[in-house]
Amino acid sequence: MNENIEYKARSQFVSVLYRLKKNRLAMLGLAVLLIMAAVALCAGFIADYDKDVIGQDTANRLQGPSAEHWFGTDQFGRDVFARIVYGARISLTMSIIAMLIAVAIGAIIGAIAGFYGGFRDNILMRIMDILLAIPPMLMSISIVAALGQSMVNLLIALSIAYIPVFARVIRSSILSIKDQEFIEAAKCCGSSDRHIIFKHIIPNAIGPIIVQATLAMGSTILIIASLSFMGLGVQPPESEWGTMLYEGRDYLRQAPYLVLFPGTAITLAVISLNLLGDGLRDALDPRLKN
């Protein structure tokens, strides 16, 4: 009867994107993040690093917000807006790199544990359990304490702190996939284990990894800012948001905007990542909504 009607099946990616688009809060989070990323990328066009971000102008110190300095100036006369813009660059780049390293190493560990099972799974997952027993903040503090206070060491600390989280997520995704028919079919075709893991299993397990990475990025931004706030992360005069708070806290009474603006920037970044992460989780598995 209706022979001419074609039913085109939506791919999983398109249906996830469709559901995500319908989630207004997630889209708001995505929009804020895209704006932040654009601002971070174009920081060089918005402000002059040497003049506004690290250049001192003591004649203009602690000036409140004005048309010239939108977010005011700090105790060294540096432009707070310019420092926040460059701070976005540091926070976003560091959290993305830390997540990429943690996902890459976590994927290898999780894939070996989940795919091969048995003795290898037991050993690797017990090590991950022990690492998970140390809260990420403390883990990062201990690594920074041992290696020294620098941006690279902070990056190493964050990556190590989140490896067990991803190893667990990836392992459980693999366990739910590895016995399905298409994996058996790949094995029958003579595909190597590596080919099966990287070409068939990981692409199918990517959803939970993206959700976890988005949510963990928010936490890493918080940890970066917290460590910098305690003087253990990014060191002054770099314009990281936590470092700005660390320097601004001494002027809390006379210039509260030195704390409020960087604090709002951190909160906005974390809220956006949480909204997007929650939205992605709902889009990937609508049953989880609520």
Place this chain on the structure above:
Amino acid sequence: MIKYILQRLAMMIVVVLGISFIVYTIMNLTPGNPAQLILGQSAPPEQVAKLEEELGLNDPFFVRYFNYITDMVRGDFGESYQTGLPVFEEILSRFPTTLTLAAVAMFIAALVGVPIGVISAVRQYSFMDAASTVAALIFASIPNFVLGLILMLVFSLNLGWFPATFLNNPSSYVLPAVTLCTATMATLVRMTRSTMLEVLKQDYIRTARAKGAEEKSVVLHHSLRNALLPIITVIGVDFGYLLGGTVVIESVFAIPGLGSLLITSIRMKDTPVVMAAIMFVTLAYSLVNLIVDIVYAYIDPRIKSQYERA
């Protein structure tokens, strides 16, 4: 039940040994010679070599780790490089402040978060539900040190309701505990709401209503008791985060707890104190998780019966 507790205790010992190994390994990556650090840069090499021998720094790594663990079991965490005093005593004098702060924060989080979560679930899609969801989202995302600074600015510096410096009296704990509890409170609101919504859809809730049970009894007795399990898990897991979070909060409010000791020791490169402080917090975290597991088994008859049958 005793078998279950013993099994969990044995597992905790293995985890604690693993944690101690990881923390010890990380701390051994610290550049510089501890003997040189204690004696100062101008110390003669013979004296440095003698102290290295005394401290056992020339022993192989695993021997040093074994000695550290056996000393730790006896309550000997070594001496501080800076003060020369036993680390254990210093930690013990500061730990109660940190533990009190984390416990008060958890108490406030549970006392406020769980009832709000229950009300949000019972009155789903109401104004209260929407408001609590938005507030939970903001509180889960705002960094606690930013909130701490804002609260300090408003309630200490401007209104003068609470002391701006820590005086070790109950009012000194209010702002730090409120600051510390917000993220956990937000998690508890969200977790309680979603679990309660799940439970309220169950058949036995309909049965309870059908047999004429009062709504209060349905919500509190039939639903909340069944929704408590994941809530208790969150409390256990988040307690570790609260203990870790106190490090930052102590720095904001200048509280003389374990966190501020840790930060000062990191700056001074006082490795024995850093290691002991991290070990202590993770030990406390493991212990809380053990207690949570036991409470879990006590509340959930399914877990208890598994072990009673065996």
